[in-house]
Amino acid sequence: MGTTGTTATAGSTRWEAQRTFDELGRPLRDLTFCVVDLETTGGSAAGGSMITEIGAVKVRGGEVLGEFQTLVDPRTDIPAFIAVLTGISNAMVRDAPPIESALPAFLEFAAGCVLVAHNAPFDVGFLQHFAAQQGRPWPRFEVLDTAKLARRVITRDESPNCKLSSLAKVFDATTTPNHRALSDAxxxxxxxxxxxxRLGGLGVHTLEELQTFSSRVTTAQRRKRHLAEGLPHAPGVYLFRDERSRVLYIGTSRDLRTRVRTYFTASETRSRMGEMVGLATSVTGIECATPLEAEVRELRLIAEHKPRYNRRSRFPEKVHFVKLTREAWPRLSLVRRVLDDDADYLGPFSSRKTAEKCLAALHETFPVRQCSGRMPQVPSGSACVLAEMGRCLSPCDGTVDSSTYAAVVRQLRDTLLRRPDRVVEAINERMQALAELERFEEAGVHRDRLSTFVRAAARTQRLTALTRCPEVVAARREDTGRWAVHVVRHGRLAAAGVIPRGADAHQFVRELRASAETVSTAPGPVPAATAEETERILRWLESPGIRLVDVEGDWVCPVAGAARHLAVYDAVNESRLSLTPFDEQRLPSPVHRPAR
Incomplete structure (x- = not known):
């Protein structure tokens, strides 16, 4: 996975002579803005509301270049309260052009401009709706919302709200808004x-800075925006470093320069990111061939440097596995690493607590021994408390013979590796019984255990299927029209590249495979990479448009595996997250046009 690195440093001037128009952004004074306002019969185009008037003003460098205004025949009666609000009556629009004529005329007027509106989702949403309805392609307008921008700039001391009428007073507008489209525009x-x-005094001079402005980004942060200028417009990984070159934070993006620039001008609301930027003196960019390579490299670099401002993926080594031992009387145990001991493993789990939930679900279904340590082939001990409770077959005192115990272990192994139905059925029955007794809290405990087990089993089966394969070569056509190719060996990304235009694809793939990292197999469900890396690779392999170039080995998951149960538990979890307590619910608001 070949890469190149670029570093920009605070106080450095070596990039000054190399600045380009794209690096600096587009100065606001050089752009043409089309400020638009609509009047409508209601608040939802999808719900049947129609446009009754379009008004727009084209401005550049503070100078008005032109105006556009037309009434629009809605082909329906205007509700009385709308007529009172806007002053637009049915008689006024009777001879007006329909939207099929008005919309093309407006789009021609606004061509090449940055579109501006107050409550832009409302106005732009109506225009896009009718463009789609007419089968008309929507121009790739960049859009500014003055209401959204004002909420980041105007304090409550200046104005109680950000309605257009209130802001017009704050800025001494020469026109008073009156719910007519041109006046409001x-x-x-x-x-x-x-x-x-106002924002010019805060160092905001380009469209990019205006679009991403946040009042929570300090002036000191904005002064460091030159740190992004040396980075390429390419996928890769970026590393923020302090004055001692220690890595503070690592991230990834499809466009390094654009993403890093947002830390200095964007609506970055995480206070710890503001603190991190305050400490940063340089940003290193590592360009990657593909976005997937960037994601994988990010994970590896975070694990290597363990940056203090990254909260996730810092300690991939701190995982747990559920292990089914290979001994005379096998048992389940929690372990921190996988050994080459022919045992079966479920995991990895990111926390011991999660692993314990899964272990409890298995022990509830299979009464294998829970005592630690090895047992002799011929037991000579006494029964434990779990045996007396009927939760253990009690090989300790000879209650069960080795063949019967081995049969249960075979069922347990089959559950771990192939078919989880025994656990699912047993715990579902237990939950049903508890629910009938109205012991819902206990039933909830079992539900969480079952959900944890199903997810872990599905994850392990998917990871194991890929890591068994010595090599998988896959390709996908990217948005650029070029083919991205990845070589995956035992679940680890070994090489990545993009086929150059006009190149021989077969020759490129052969050379990529020849130069790929050598990866050796090892025991366990994720032997050659972290689970997170392999899962990222799996998501890419399972994405639309993937073409398998070559597969060494059998990349298969069990048909009756745990993955088929995931949909149920995902739906339940989503439902739980979406529940709102009754006393927190809000009554639905009447449909109306947003306040101006």
Whole structure:
């Protein structure tokens, strides 16, 4: 996985002479804005509301270049309260052009502009709806929302809200909003210019900075935005470093320069990120061939450097496995690493608590011994408490013979590796019995154990299937039209590349395979990489458009495996997350146009 690195340092001037138009962003004074406002018969185009008026003002460098205004025949009666609000009556729109004529005229007027609106999702949403309805392609407008921007700039001391009428007073607009499209568009122009003037004093001078501005990004953070200028517009990994070159934070992006720039100008609300940027003096960029390679390299670098501001993936070695031992009287145990001992493993689990839930689900279904240590081939001990409770076959005192015990262990092994139905059925029956007794809290404990087991079993089966394969070569056509190719060996990404235009694809793949990392197999469900890396690779392999170039070995999962139960538990979990206590629910608001 060949890469190149680029570093930008605070105070450095070596990039000054190399700045390009793209690096600096597009100055606001050089852009043409089309400020638009609509009047409608209601609040939802999808719900049948229609446009009754379009008004727009085109401005550049503070100068008005042109205006656009037209009434629109909605082909339906205008509700009385809307007519009172806007002053637009049925008689006024009777001879107006329909939206099929008005929309093309507006799009021609706005062509090449940055689209601006107050509560932009409302106005732009209506325009996009009718463009789609007419089968008309929607231009790739960049959109600014003055309401959203004002919420980041205007304090409550200045204005109780960010309605257009309130902001017009704050910025002394020359036009008073009156719910007519052109008047409201003119007022929005004054609000836009007022916001730009205020933000200019905070170092916001480009469209990119305006689009991503956040009042929570300090002036000190914005001063460091030059750290992003030396980074390429390419997928890769970025590393923030302090003055002693210690790695503070590692991230990944499909566009390194654009992503890193957002830390200095964007709506970054995480306070710890602001603290991190305050300590950073340089940013190193590692360009990667593909986004997947960037994701994998990010995981490996986080595990290597363990940056203090990364909260996830720092300790992939701190995992647990459920192990079914290979001995005279096998048992289940929790272990920290996988050995080459012919045992069967379930995992890895990111925490001991999660592993213990899974272990409890298995012990509840299979009464294998829970005592630690090895037992002699011929037992001579006494029964334990679990045996007296009927939860252990009690090989300790000779209650069960070795063949009967071995049969239970075979069922347990089959459950771990292939078919989880015994656990699912046993715990479901237990939950049903508890629910009938209205012991819902106990039933919930069993539900969580079962869910944990099913997820762990499905994960292990998927990981094991890929790691058994000595090599998988796959390709996918990316958005650029070029083919990204990855070589995966025993679940580890060994090489990545993008086929150059005009190159011989077969020759490229042969050379990529020849130069790929040598990966040796090892015991366990994730022998050659961390579970997180292999799962990232699996998500890519299972994504739409993947073509398998070559597979060495058998990449298969059991048909009756745990994955077929996942949909049920995912739906239950999603339902639990979406529940809202009755006293926290809000009554539905009447459908109306957002406040201006």
């Amino acid at each position: 003119r007022a929005t122009v004054d609000v836009l210019h007022g916001l730009m003037e």
